[in-house]
Amino acid sequence: MSNRNLISFLRVFEKDSVIESVITPIIGLVVGLLIVAIIILLEGVNPITAYQELIFGAIGTKINLFSTLLKFIPLSFTGLAVTLAYRAGVFNIGAEGQLYIGALVATWVAIKVNLPFYLPSLLALISGMIVGGFFAFIPAYLKVEKGINEVLTTILMNYVGINIVGFSVNSFLMEKGQTAPQSPLIERSAHLPIIAKLEGIHLHIGIVLVFVIAFLMYDIFWNTTWGFEIRSVSINIEASKYGGINAKKVIMIVMFVSGAIASLAGSTEVLGVQYRLMENFMTGYGYDGITVALLGGLNPLGVLAAAFFLGALRNGAYSMQIATGIPISIIYVVQALAILSIISASALYKKFLAEN
Amino acid sequence: METLLELKGITKVFGDNVANDGVNLKIFKGEIHVLLGENGAGKTTLMNCISGLYIPDQGKIFWEGKEIQVKTPQDAAKCGIGMVHQHFMLVDNLTVLENILLSGLRKRFAFLNKKQKKREVLELMRSYGLDVDLDTQIWQLPVGLRQRVEIIKVLYNDAKLIILDEPTAVLTPYETEELFKVLKFLTAQGRSVIFITHKLEEALRIGDRISVMRRGKIVHTFSSTNVDKNLLVRLMMGEEIEEIKGKKSSKVKKDKREIILEVRDLYVKNDQGTIAVKGISLEVGKGEILGIAGVAGNGQSELVEALAGLRLAIKGNVYFKNKDITNAPPRLLRDLGIVHIPEDRHKHGMIGEFSVKENFLIGSYYRYPFSKRMRLQHEYIEKYARMQIKKYNIKVSDIRMKAKYLSGGNQQKLILARELSKFPELIIAAYPTRGLDIFATKFVHEKLLEYRDKGASIIFVSSELDELMEVSDRIIVLFKGEIAGSLSAKETDKKTLGFLMAGETLLFSERK
Numbered sequence: 001m002s003n004r005n006l007i008s009f010l011r012v013f014e015k016d017s018v019i020e021s022v023i024t025p026i027i028g029l030v031v032g033l034l035i036v037a038i039i040i041l042l043e044g045v046n047p048i049t050a051y052q053e054l055i056f057g058a059i060g061t062k063i064n065l066f067s068t069l070l071k072f073i074p075l076s077f078t079g080l081a082v083t084l085a086y087r088a089g090v091f092n093i094g095a096e097g098q099l100y101i102g103a104l105v106a107t108w109v110a111i112k113v114n115l116p117f118y119l120p121s122l123l124a125l126i127s128g129m130i131v132g133g134f135f136a137f138i139p140a141y142l143k144v145e146k147g148i149n150e151v152l153t154t155i156l157m158n159y160v161g162i163n164i165v166g167f168s169v170n171s172f173l174m175e176k177g178q179t180a181p182q183s184p185l186i187e188r189s190a191h192l193p194i195i196a197k198l199e200g201i202h203l204h205i206g207i208v209l210v211f212v213i214a215f216l217m218y219d220i221f222w223n224t225t226w227g228f229e230i231r232s233v234s235i236n237i238e239a240s241k242y243g244g245i246n247a248k249k250v251i252m253i254v255m256f257v258s259g260a261i262a263s264l265a266g267s268t269e270v271l272g273v274q275y276r277l278m279e280n281f282m283t284g285y286g287y288d289g290i291t292v293a294l295l296g297g298l299n300p301l302g303v304l305a306a307a308f309f310l311g312a313l314r315n316g317a318y319s320m321q322i323a324t325g326i327p328i329s330i331i332y333v334v335q336a337l338a339i340l341s342i343i344s345a346s347a348l349y350k351k352f353l354a355e356n
Numbered sequence: 357m358e359t360l361l362e363l364k365g366i367t368k369v370f371g372d373n374v375a376n377d378g379v380n381l382k383i384f385k386g387e388i389h390v391l392l393g394e395n396g397a398g399k400t401t402l403m404n405c406i407s408g409l410y411i412p413d414q415g416k417i418f419w420e421g422k423e424i425q426v427k428t429p430q431d432a433a434k435c436g437i438g439m440v441h442q443h444f445m446l447v448d449n450l451t452v453l454e455n456i457l458l459s460g461l462r463k464r465f466a467f468l469n470k471k472q473k474k475r476e477v478l479e480l481m482r483s484y485g486l487d488v489d490l491d492t493q494i495w496q497l498p499v500g501l502r503q504r505v506e507i508i509k510v511l512y513n514d515a516k517l518i519i520l521d522e523p524t525a526v527l528t529p530y531e532t533e534e535l536f537k538v539l540k541f542l543t544a545q546g547r548s549v550i551f552i553t554h555k556l557e558e559a560l561r562i563g564d565r566i567s568v569m570r571r572g573k574i575v576h577t578f579s580s581t582n583v584d585k586n587l588l589v590r591l592m593m594g595e596e597i598e599e600i601k602g603k604k605s606s607k608v609k610k611d612k613r614e615i616i617l618e619v620r621d622l623y624v625k626n627d628q629g630t631i632a633v634k635g636i637s638l639e640v641g642k643g644e645i646l647g648i649a650g651v652a653g654n655g656q657s658e659l660v661e662a663l664a665g666l667r668l669a670i671k672g673n674v675y676f677k678n679k680d681i682t683n684a685p686p687r688l689l690r691d692l693g694i695v696h697i698p699e700d701r702h703k704h705g706m707i708g709e710f711s712v713k714e715n716f717l718i719g720s721y722y723r724y725p726f727s728k729r730m731r732l733q734h735e736y737i738e739k740y741a742r743m744q745i746k747k748y749n750i751k752v753s754d755i756r757m758k759a760k761y762l763s764g765g766n767q768q769k770l771i772l773a774r775e776l777s778k779f780p781e782l783i784i785a786a787y788p789t790r791g792l793d794i795f796a797t798k799f800v801h802e803k804l805l806e807y808r809d810k811g812a813s814i815i816f817v818s819s820e821l822d823e824l825m826e827v828s829d830r831i832i833v834l835f836k837g838e839i840a841g842s843l844s845a846k847e848t849d850k851k852t853l854g855f856l857m858a859g860e861t862l863l864f865s866e867r868k
Contacts, residue, residue, distance in 0.1 A: 011709075222732075223731055223732055223734070224727075224730045224731050224732060225721050225722050225727045225730050225731075225732060226730060227732075228714070228717060228721045228732065229721075231710075232707060232710075232718070235707050235708075235709045235710065236703075236707045236708075236709075238703045238704050239703065239704050239705065239706060239707050239718065240707075241666060241686065241704075242664075242666060242686060242696070242698060242704040242705070242718070242719070243686070243718040243719045243721070244685065244686045244687030244690055244719055244722070245687075246685070
């Protein structure tokens with residue numbers, strides 16, 4: 001079975017223009033926040049106060065901005081991974097598993113390899129990408145060669161990835177003399193380069209990587225023959241075969257790269273922020289990648305905007321909870337409402353076009 | 357005659373384009389009413405207004421004397437208006453039966469008694485002499501049978517007025533005859549038919565009355581008994597058009613005949629997995645047009661797809677200039693100078709969601725000067741697209757517009773322009789004039805002849821015997837996947853071709 005219908009339904013999110021793709025998540029989230037304001041009001045809290053706290057927590061101080069950016073990095077990676085796969089007509093729901101397995105391999109390499117300069121971290125990132133890519137390649141192979149729906153396989157692979165990490169940090173990768181399921185601390189020489197430091201919060205090089213990948217992806221999509229092949233395959237696989245494109249090859253390569261990008265979400269988090277691998281070290285970022293990709297108009301540059309707003313929302317939510325008692329989980333309501341409002345806006349716009 | 361449907365002053369505007377301009381029309385009970393007009397005359401828009409897909413901006417619709425509001429297709433179906441669209445409204449991966457039940461107005465229960473429904477549908481089919489396997493999935497059926505499913509769908513809802521939008525565009529002569537029989541049968545039972553077409557002969561043959569549409573207006577309505585072809589054409593076009601002048605035959609002489617394409621004992625399977633092409637051998641010479649005739653579903657599509665690299669041949673060989681190209685991928689074939697104008701332009705020929713500009717890139721995006729070191733050369737591509745648009749007179753305001761918004765004729769021109777600009781040595785054209793109006797058809801013929809005279813070889817598949825005989829040098833007829841006859845286009849006639857298409861090999865062997 002194929003996901004043609006799902007993919008063509010998701011086309012309502014697709015924005016090829018950069019401006020549209022940046023504005024869409026803003027509008028979506030504003031609508032979400034406006035509706036949630038009613039819930040906050042019912043809780044007996046002034047929504048303006050709550051949102052002031054939210055914004056302050058997100059970008060109010062330099063430290064707050066830094067920790068927002070640290071959330072922005074993995075959200076961008078998974079969002080970009082989902083976007084890339086979608087643009088080739090594949091629905092990658094497996095970013096979660098790919099980032100877990102990527103983090104595991106990166107941690108292992110970082111602990112084992114003893115080299116000067118930043119070589120261990122580079123090596124760790126690359127090995128993570130290869131294994132993460134391979135992890136995404138399996139569903140792609142099954143899809144094109146055996147016709148197995150990748151939505152199912154990528155979801156199932158998530159459990160494989162998460163549980164392999166769980167097993168590892170409880171066995172061979174467990175810190176000696178500890179009972180907690182975690183790896184030993186990674187040596188300083190294997191940490192990612194830090195580009196800015198502020199009272200204990202380190203902003204690692206991952207943020208540069210995010211921008212490089214996003215702009216590269218944007219350029220590839222619209223200015224190269226690869227991009228033309230990828231987008232053709234996603235919209236009309238028959239016509240792309242007619243046009244001389246090897247659709248199977250395109251899908252497998254794209255999924256490999258998608259998995260490699262997703263793995264960076266996990267490996268940069270371990271090598272740049274947490275410095276050790278723990279069981280369930282970053283739950284849900286793979287799935288959040290789907291939200292980010294859709295909010296960002298499935299456009300690499302829109303994804304950056306969406307990832308930033310979602311990161312800000314999450315980070316700000318802590319301050320809001322502390323100051324006003326509104327639980328963090330309200331943010332997930334905002335996210336869902338943002339997605340729904342974009343769907344309804346697109347539907348209304350279509351109806352408006354049809355009637356005029 | 358009793359009036360079934362009456363339209364008064366129907367007007368529908370899209371942006372600056374007035375698609376229907378105060379249309380008045382009466383449909384009687386038990387008649388076949390032909391709506392004749394060029395592509396873009398507003399026929400389909402008018403019918404969409406009746407069948408509830410569009411809501412007219414102005415005007416009224418009367419059904420059996422009472423004014424009705426048709427806001428959705430369901431409203432129309434409840435009145436008894438059923439439409440068979442040009443692009444079929446079928447769910448590809450459901451069976452025929454499921455598709456029929458899906459559209460059914462008949463009472464639905466939470467539990468579907470498929471066996472009983474199947475009996476009902478079978479009974480209905482038998483009473484109209486329509487035969488389709490109810491358990492086949494739609495994607496496995498040839499176009500002719502898909503249309504039949506659409507007709508059964510409409511009949512299942514007990515439609516009193518059946519609208520057919522260009523129904524013969526996808527049919528072979530034989531299937532057309534069958535359809536006409538069905539339509540006559542339906543009207544004999546008091547049902548009415550609106551038949552949209554741009555083919556004159558058809559209009560004259562099938563219609564009880566003919567309304568000519570031009571630029572959104574009904575120019576005149578005739579009774580089909582007192583009208584002549586020339587007058588109709590003049591009304592349709594607003595001008596007289598010349599018939600295609602006697603074609604010049606191929607410039608290349610027989611004794612110097614150089615074989616460009618040779619097919620030897622080719623076997624190809626269809627989507628259902630049965631063998632559709634059974635040991636076909638043929639040759640195409642340089643500067644020669646080989647016509648392929650046959651009733652749809654006799655292996656033409658599979659043969660073309662195998663030659664174009666879109667379907668695997670299970671046995672046999674294909675040689676292009678003595679090079680074995682059996683089962684070569686499409687890209688290699690294009691690089692050798694073989695271009696393919698596909699049968700289904702929406703499926704293969706273009707990507708509707710892509711811009712017009714990007715559609716010009718299909719099949720050549722990887723070549724210099726369209727791209728250089730993997731980078732698309734936007735400036736050149738735009739220049740090239742504009743040039744082709746001008747050369748082929750494609751009506752498009754902005755090359756960034758999505759190709760799906762072009763009219764069918766302009767889409768076909770785009771494909772033609774794109775493929776012919778690749779300096780082809782062999783052109784495989786499958787039904788290239790399907791659904792086109794007279795002008796566009798003539799344009800396609802002229803282009804093919806022009807390239808033939810430049811030395812290109814052409815395989816020309818068509819269901820219209822007239823154009824096959826007009827354009828081809830030789831014609832082969834396919835029947836059940838085999839070549840039933842190979843004839844010189846000059847020496848043959850429609851009758852002979854018709855016999856061969858029906859599987860009468862006897863006649864052919866007698867001639868031999």
